[in-house]
Amino acid sequence: MVRIFTNDFPCRVPILIIKKMLVGECDLATHTEATPNGESLRLVDRDRDVISRQIFHDPAIYEQELELIFRKSWLLVGHESQIPNVGDFFLSRMGEDQVILSRSKDGKANVFLNTCRHKGMRICRYDEGNTKLFVCPYHAWTYDLNGDLRGVPEKDSYPESFNRKDWGLIKVAKVASFRGTVWATWNPDAPAFEDYLGDAKEPLWYGLGAWDGGDGEVEVYGGVQKWNIPCNWKFVSENSGGDPLHNISHRSTDLSKIGPREGVGRRDPFGELFLTATRNGHGLIFERVPIDKPREHYQLSKITSQYFEDCWRRRVDRLGEKAGSPLVLANIFPNAGFHTQQPRALIMAHPAGPRACQAWRMFFVDKNAPQEAKDFLRSYYISYSGPGGMTEQDDMENWNYASEGARVRGAQSAPFSYVANSGSYSDPFIPGKVSKWWMTERNNVAFYHAWADRLGY
Amino acid sequence: MDTLNQQSRVAVTVENLLLAREVEEFLYREADTIDSRHFEEWLAFFTDDIRYWVPIRKNLAFNQRFEDATNAHQMAWIDDNRMTLTARVYQVMTKLHWAEEPLSRVSHLVTNIIIDRVEDGERGTEIVVKSKLLVRRSRMEEAGEMIIGSREDRIRRTGGGLKICSRKILIDQATLGTKNLSFFL
Numbered sequence: 069m070v071r072i073f074t075n076d077f078p079c080r081v082p083i084l085i086i087k088k089m090l091v092g093e094c095d096l097a098t099h100t101e102a103t104p105n106g107e108s109l110r111l112v113d114r115d116r117d118v119i120s121r122q123i124f125h126d127p128a129i130y131e132q133e134l135e136l137i138f139r140k141s142w143l144l145v146g147h148e149s150q151i152p153n154v155g156d157f158f159l160s161r162m163g164e165d166q167v168i169l170s171r172s173k174d175g176k177a178n179v180f181l182n183t184c185r186h187k188g189m190r191i192c193r194y195d196e197g198n199t200k201l202f203v204c205p206y207h208a209w210t211y212d213l214n215g216d217l218r219g220v221p222e223k224d225s226y227p228e229s230f231n232r233k234d235w236g237l238i239k240v241a242k243v244a245s246f247r248g249t250v251w252a253t254w255n256p257d258a259p260a261f262e263d264y265l266g267d268a269k270e271p272l273w274y275g276l277g278a279w280d281g282g283d284g285e286v287e288v289y290g291g292v293q294k295w296n297i298p299c300n301w302k303f304v305s306e307n308s309g310g311d312p313l314h315n316i317s318h319r320s321t322d323l324s325k326i327g328p329r330e331g332v333g334r335r336d337p338f339g340e341l342f343l344t345a346t347r348n349g350h351g352l353i354f355e356r357v358p359i360d361k362p363r364e365h366y367q368l369s370k371i372t373s374q375y376f377e378d379c380w381r382r383r384v385d386r387l388g389e390k391a392g393s394p395l396v397l398a399n400i401f402p403n404a405g406f407h408t409q410q411p412r413a414l415i416m417a418h419p420a421g422p423r424a425c426q427a428w429r430m431f432f433v434d435k436n437a438p439q440e441a442k443d444f445l446r447s448y449y450i451s452y453s454g455p456g457g458m459t460e461q462d463d464m465e466n467w468n469y470a471s472e473g474a475r476v477r478g479a480q481s482a483p484f485s486y487v488a489n490s491g492s493y494s495d496p497f498i499p500g501k502v503s504k505w506w507m508t509e510r511n512n513v514a515f516y517h518a519w520a521d522r523l524g525y
Numbered sequence: 526m527d528t529l530n531q532q533s534r535v536a537v538t539v540e541n542l543l544l545a546r547e548v549e550e551f552l553y554r555e556a557d558t559i560d561s562r563h564f565e566e567w568l569a570f571f572t573d574d575i576r577y578w579v580p581i582r583k584n585l586a587f588n589q590r591f592e593d594a595t596n597a598h599q600m601a602w603i604d605d606n607r608m609t610l611t612a613r614v615y616q617v618m619t620k621l622h623w624a625e626e627p628l629s630r631v632s633h634l635v636t637n638i639i640i641d642r643v644e645d646g647e648r649g650t651e652i653v654v655k656s657k658l659l660v661r662r663s664r665m666e667e668a669g670e671m672i673i674g675s676r677e678d679r680i681r682r683t684g685g686g687l688k689i690c691s692r693k694i695l696i697d698q699a700t701l702g703t704k705n706l707s708f709f710l
Contacts, residue, residue: 195583195699290599291581295701320622324612426700431600439598447604451612456579456603458616461705465624468704 109481112520117513118483124300124474129523130422137402137522138163140255142264144404144416145169145179147430148248149287155198155213161418161426162252167240168192168202169250172213177245179252180215180237191237195292202237215239247276248286248432249414251404267499268350268400274387275395275408278434280379281386285435288414289446293429293454299467300474301403301425302519304417307463308406309351309399310511312341313488317466321459328410328448329367334459335410335452336365338396341505342498349401349518351511354498355409359384359392365410366448372441379434393497401518411449423471429454486513535640545640548654548680551687556633559709564614567709572681572690574648577605579710582699594695602696602706613709624707627665631708634659641677650682651690658694662708670703672696672710 189206215237240252244261278284322333339357405415416428490508580594637657663669679691
């Protein structure tokens with residue numbers, strides 16, 4: 069018998085998709101293949117904490133993700149510091165689609181699709197810049213920084229019924245700004261962004277902000293690392309939000325001692341790690357450090373080290389005990405990842421097919437940090453992160469071949485394991501059910517529960 | 526911007542032809558050393574004050590055509606000094622660097638070599654050399670990935686022979702087609 073949905077969760081798949089499934093356009097046969105133990109296999113098995121390999125390669129499931137996750141969720145599109153002035157724009161992505169993030173005359177950040185309403189041409193072909201108007205190179209339909217259509221050539225040839233107001237660029241339903249980061253969603257019914265963050269709000273506010281925990285601005289370094297990884301996007305989300313288990317991936321980096329202090333592995337030592345996930349599937353990883361001791365970060369650069377030490381003292385003064393539990397890593401569902409300490413990075417894993425992902429990395433720093441500190445951090449970040457980074461290149465190797473592994477035909481009935489669980493505690497400074505460093509996959513389990521909720525599985 | 530460098534700033538003399546040949550030989554040997562996987566030996570081609578820099582290219586408007594790469598205060602694909610370059614070699618030697626274990630097969634094709642100018646620096650004579658680079662990496666059963674770009678090397682004449690003290694590589698791709706840069710460019 070083919071059981072399409074698990075019994076314990078309400079069906080949230082739109083009727084159209086269910087119809088497609090029933091007529092065979094979506095292959096659901098393997099959804100219910102028997103496991104080696106003879107049990108039926110669910111895509112996300114909430115009882116056994118195992119997850120079908122199918123969700124990492126199936127084209128029909130990928131299409132559902134684009135529609136039900138990437139068209140419905142809040143997505144990270146950029147940073148305020150990338151468009152500081154009126155007329156500034158930054159070309160970004162939401163799911164597979166290219167969007168323009170622009171600063172209009174009213175000072176607002178706007179997000180709209182980079183496709184002309186006339187014939188679909190890209191109206192902007194520059195990664196960044198400043199402009200008053202976007203002129204389509206195909207037939208010169210011209211739009212302003214709000215995405216509104218300002219003019220068409222040979223206006224007399226258009227019928228009177230042609231109303232420019234009906235032909236603006238396609239805008240997102242909502243835009244939100246949060247501690248410098250800019251977010252957008254296609255979903256008019258999406259909750260307010262800060263409600264969407266839920267328990268992630270406060271830790272992320274500090275994680276994305278000035279190092280001293282105050283209101284000071286941060287800025288993104290110029291230049292975005294963009295590269296294509298042959299992997300499913302969810303491997304990147306797992307990595308950001310809930311996978312501190314993969315130390316073996318980075319053994320060679322730790323042995324090479326690229327950290328910002330004499331003799332340390334890939335970063336300065338951190339405290340014990342604690343993980344928690346929110347109901348929306350956001351994964352957060354915190355550390356616990358004593359507040360009465362200096363952090364001793366970045367000792368290879370005296371100026372940088374001193375700057376961070378001063379900031380740390382101010383942070384402790386501001387936050388008291390709470391300062392001792394800072395956010396280290398996070399993934400905001402579905403695909404916005406954050407390194408909030410070393411290095412400090414915004415991570416986007418844009419889906420580009422079931423087994424393809426376009427990764428973007430942007431790096432941020434306190435705007436008021438001394439130039440030497442900015443340059444030192446820049447060098448360290450580059451040595452660590454991105455395709456050339458000594459740490460992350462090994463991640464890409466693993467995500468690449470794990471994605472291949474997900475597709476192995478003979479293994480379709482053997483789900484992936486997410487059973488590691490170091491328990492569930494409550495903590496005075498960390499929200500939700502907390503599991504401890506480091507053998508725990510509770511955050512990723514929460515991610516896939518949210519994923520399954522969205523898709524109705 | 527000065528007039529186009531259609532004409533060499535280095536006069537065609539027997540001495541300069543010998544210099545060109547010496548520089549070519551040096552760059553080919555450097556490429557051969559890395560392609561034949563002699564990583565530690567490869568480090569000897571660089572000075573202690575080496576800057577090995579691979580900025581990021583961008584799609585920008587025509588009037589920014591000469592500044593379409595990130596600058597020294599912005600991000601880069603790679604920006605190594607002697608310490609990090611040595612760490613990269615060490616990382617491969619750990620045999621635990623999964624992106625290069627087993628090792629990729631890599632070929633460097635170095636071409637269009639131009640001796641741009643010869644300068645007397647504080648630390649000795651430095652030859653500024655432009656070249657084109659094609660790097661192909663084949664890994665596992667995959668046919669391979671390719672990176673093409675332009676290089677500008679500053680090669681210093683030291684007591685220990687020619688050594689590269691500065692290397693800047695401009696990759697043609699703005700969005701990299703390779704999953705990582707675990708191989709040396």
